[in-house]
Amino acid sequence: MALLGTIAGFSLFGLAARFGQLAIKKRNLMENLGGHALSMAAFGYVGYWAYQWDERAAVMLAQKRAEITERRERKLAQSA
Numbered sequence: 001m002a003l004l005g006t007i008a009g010f011s012l013f014g015l016a017a018r019f020g021q022l023a024i025k026k027r028n029l030m031e032n033l034g035g036h037a038l039s040m041a042a043f044g045y046v047g048y049w050a051y052q053w054d055e056r057a058a059v060m061l062a063q064k065r066a067e068i069t070e071r072r073e074r075k076l077a078q079s080a
Contacts, residue, residue, distance in 0.1 A: 007047045010046055011041075014042060014044065
């Protein structure tokens with residue numbers, strides 16, 4: 001569910017960015033719907049990538065924490 005929420009959130013941000021671009025140019029917001037879809041798809045892909053990166057980072061951090069804990073335990077065992 002978090003993946004879908006991330007992708008949807010980034011896609012909606014992409015749509016808002018597209019509307020912002022057109023509003024600055026004072027163009028019709030519903031003129032080119034293909035551009036909206038492309039913007040939402042691009043931002044949705046960025047959201048998917050960000051989610052995957054976050055998941056990989058969490059795994060790497062957990063591994064690093066386990067290594068640090070193991071080193072501390074070995075160091076305590078040697079000194080005791």
